Amino acid sequence: MSKIQGELKLTLKLLKKEWAEDLEQYRLKTLGASIADKKKEGICWYPVKLVKTKMGMGERPIIEVERSESKESHGFQSGKSVSLFSNFSEGKPLRVNGVVNFVKKNTMTITLMGSEWPDWLHDGKLGVDLHFDEASYREMEFAMESVIKAGQGRLGQLRDILLGEVQAAEQERIVFKTVENLNESQKQAFDGALGAKDVGVIHGPPGTGKTTTLVQVIKGALSHHRQVLVCAPSNAAVDLLVEKLSSEGVNTVRVGHPARVDDQILEQTLDAKIAAHSSYKDLKKLRKSADEYRRLGRKYKRSFGHSEREQRKRLMTEASKAKEAASHLEDYILFDVFQQSQVVATTLVGANNPVLKGMQFPVVFIDEAGQGMEPAAWIPVLKSDKVIMAGDHCQLPPTIKSFEASNEGLSETLFEKVIKRQPHSSWMLKMQYRMPEIIMKFSSDYFYNGELEAASNTLNHQLKEGEPVMEFIDTAGSGFEEHLEKDSLSKLNGGEARFALGVLEKLIGRVTLEKFLDEKYSIGIISPYKAQVKRLVELMDENADFDQLRALSEQVTIGTIDGFQGQERDVILISLVRSNEKGEIGFLADTRRMNVALTRAKRKLIVIGDSATLSAHPFYQQFLDFVNENGLYKSIYEMMEF
Numbered sequence: 001m002s003k004i005q006g007e008l009k010l011t012l013k014l015l016k017k018e019w020a021e022d023l024e025q026y027r028l029k030t031l032g033a034s035i036a037d038k039k040k041e042g043i044c045w046y047p048v049k050l051v052k053t054k055m056g057m058g059e060r061p062i063i064e065v066e067r068s069e070s071k072e073s074h075g076f077q078s079g080k081s082v083s084l085f086s087n088f089s090e091g092k093p094l095r096v097n098g099v100v101n102f103v104k105k106n107t108m109t110i111t112l113m114g115s116e117w118p119d120w121l122h123d124g125k126l127g128v129d130l131h132f133d134e135a136s137y138r139e140m141e142f143a144m145e146s147v148i149k150a151g152q153g154r155l156g157q158l159r160d161i162l163l164g165e166v167q168a169a170e171q172e173r174i175v176f177k178t179v180e181n182l183n184e185s186q187k188q189a190f191d192g193a194l195g196a197k198d199v200g201v202i203h204g205p206p207g208t209g210k211t212t213t214l215v216q217v218i219k220g221a222l223s224h225h226r227q228v229l230v231c232a233p234s235n236a237a238v239d240l241l242v243e244k245l246s247s248e249g250v251n252t253v254r255v256g257h258p259a260r261v262d263d264q265i266l267e268q269t270l271d272a273k274i275a276a277h278s279s280y281k282d283l284k285k286l287r288k289s290a291d292e293y294r295r296l297g298r299k300y301k302r303s304f305g306h307s308e309r310e311q312r313k314r315l316m317t318e319a320s321k322a323k324e325a326a327s328h329l330e331d332y333i334l335f336d337v338f339q340q341s342q343v344v345a346t347t348l349v350g351a352n353n354p355v356l357k358g359m360q361f362p363v364v365f366i367d368e369a370g371q372g373m374e375p376a377a378w379i380p381v382l383k384s385d386k387v388i389m390a391g392d393h394c395q396l397p398p399t400i401k402s403f404e405a406s407n408e409g410l411s412e413t414l415f416e417k418v419i420k421r422q423p424h425s426s427w428m429l430k431m432q433y434r435m436p437e438i439i440m441k442f443s444s445d446y447f448y449n450g451e452l453e454a455a456s457n458t459l460n461h462q463l464k465e466g467e468p469v470m471e472f473i474d475t476a477g478s479g480f481e482e483h484l485e486k487d488s489l490s491k492l493n494g495g496e497a498r499f500a501l502g503v504l505e506k507l508i509g510r511v512t513l514e515k516f517l518d519e520k521y522s523i524g525i526i527s528p529y530k531a532q533v534k535r536l537v538e539l540m541d542e543n544a545d546f547d548q549l550r551a552l553s554e555q556v557t558i559g560t561i562d563g564f565q566g567q568e569r570d571v572i573l574i575s576l577v578r579s580n581e582k583g584e585i586g587f588l589a590d591t592r593r594m595n596v597a598l599t600r601a602k603r604k605l606i607v608i609g610d611s612a613t614l615s616a617h618p619f620y621q622q623f624l625d626f627v628n629e630n631g632l633y634k635s636i637y638e639m640m641e642f
């Protein structure tokens with residue numbers, strides 16, 4: 001057995017360990033749990049009201065349900081497997097499985113499995129359960145097995161190259177049309193990635209234009225290839241790419257379930273493109289007549305004579321003919337939509353979506369590649385002849401639940417392996433365009449040996465003359481204390497949440513609401529803790545003190561760090577929450593996660609935390625030294641004065 005065969009087999013073994021651990025954690029949450037328990041765990045909505053029903057592509061019934069006004073946090077997200085149930089039967093609840101399309105506040109759209117509506121849809125009380133995500137693990141397992149047993153074909157060659165057994169072929173020196181607006185190192189990465197025959201990696205710190213460069217490389221590749229595959233580990237990251245590609249005029253089809261629900265993304269989804277197709281009307285007509293024939297045929301239910309039997313047979317035959325014609329037309333529409341699309345965009349796991357069956361691509365592009373587990377990254381590689389990745393191994397790592405699997409190697413991504421093993425195929429970007437130098441400096445020194453540079457455009461990144469671009473507000477001694485939210489076991493600090501929103505209100509007052517509206521300044525409020533995020537949302541929605549923030553609600557995003565990876569906002573406020581005598585900081589100690597939070601701001605970064613608690617950890621001690629040395633420190637008492 002070769003070295004990399006052994007390595008891949010170990011990765012597969014670790015994947016199975018992770019699968020077992022994830023399943024076990026899910027079982028613990030659900031075993032013998034009542035509906036009330038599951039609601040608290042965020043894995044059940046009950047009761048829900050049926051708001052809308054419609055028949056989607058592939059005769060998949062789609063429903064929209066709404067839960068009564070609730071602030072309970074939950075784990076339902078686009079792409080998750082769920083089941084819809086009714087309490088109508090006395091025995092086991094009636095159930096049908098499905099996949100979540102969208103979740104927006106208290107409403108959720110679900111595509112149900114099967115081609116018929118459940119006949120109990122209007123009976124009893126309905127609810128939705130979140131399932132364990134078995135399908136993603138199966139896709140990863142399948143990909144690993146395929147890579148392990150790949151012979152001398154392209155997949156086998158790519159395996160040996162990506163894992164460093166065979167040297168990647170030298171890049172071709174092709175002269176590509178110069179892309180304006182790329183800096184020198186971005187141009188080198190652009191030329192290198194386009195000229196690469198096997199693999200290319202663009203990596204670098206936050207804001208250095210990895211995604212920007214990748215989008216240009218994708219456009220460059222499209223001058224040679226009719227179609228390419230574009231992936232990222234999360235739905236949010238895929239949406240960002242789809243948005244950027246569409247605004248560059250690239251015809252993109254988004255396969256899977258977007259995390260965002262704005263028109264710019266929705267218009268690119270496969271469903272929307274099918275619905276906009278010139279033959280879609282005919283498809284609807286065919287489906288309608290199939291339903292009509294079936295309905296008429298079913299009228300003859302009880303004992304009836306020869307002529308009725310004949311009539312029923314004729315109607316049912318017509319129904320199947322119409323259904324078959326609809327199915328052919330649907331295949332044609334699908335084919336045509338893909339024919340017209342230059343980019344197929346999906347998550348890593350979504351790359352094995354049945355609609356992509358049999359499709360092969362000359363290149364796959366993977367953004368945020370440092371966030372995807374190795375087994376997931378192999379899924380799109382299976383369908384491709386060349387791999388281009390972009391990412392940063394000092395930002396969010398993949399989420400791994402099994403401590404053991406992580407320690408034994410599952411936390412190392414394919415992206416990291418390629419950087420180490422094919423150093424001539426990777427390009428690093430160092431000039432960042434997002435943050436004024438002072439916001440960038442701590443991250444640069446701590447994570448990137450101080451090598452990061454701020455481009456000159458960032459000198460103008462200010463909200464207004466004289467408004468400092470960065471501040472740390474120390475809540476030590478304020479009496480704001482952390483609490484454990486019993487239901488979610490997440491931490492929250494109500495005093496700090498209220499204070500944080502107050503700080504933003506004052507900021508808006510200083511800069512003026514008009515300027516925030518005119519310049520469309522975006523605001524991101526980040527907390528590492530879900531319970532704090534929930535509290536911040538509640539306060540902003542309901543509290544009379546935060547009128548200006550509410551007036552800007554379209555421009556404000558409140559969320560945990562993970563949702564902000566790859567994104568930027570004009571103003572970022574981070575609420576660190578932890579405040580206790582023991583100096584316990586829990587998962588604030590995940591410094592890669594903090595690196596993401598600290599590097600999202602374009603014009604102003606405000607960090608709020610309790611120095612007495614934080615300073616127990618060397619990372620935060622260093623951060624506190626940094627803010628002190630640079631005059632960015634404010635105590636909450638100074639703030640109270642104005």
Ligand SMILES: Nc1ncnc2c1ncn2[C@@H]1O[C@H](COP(=O)(O)OP(=O)(O)OP(=O)(O)O)[C@@H](O)[C@H]1O
Nearest residue numbers: 181182183205206207208209210211212433434566
């Ligand atoms: N050459 C350039 N000239 C001017 N602005 C640029 C250039 N390259 C990137 N930018 C800008 O810098 C910002 C960050 O770019 P981008 O999001 O592509 O960086 P990234 O490296 O992918 O960031 P992250 O690591 O946070 O995902 C964007 O506003 C982008 O428009």
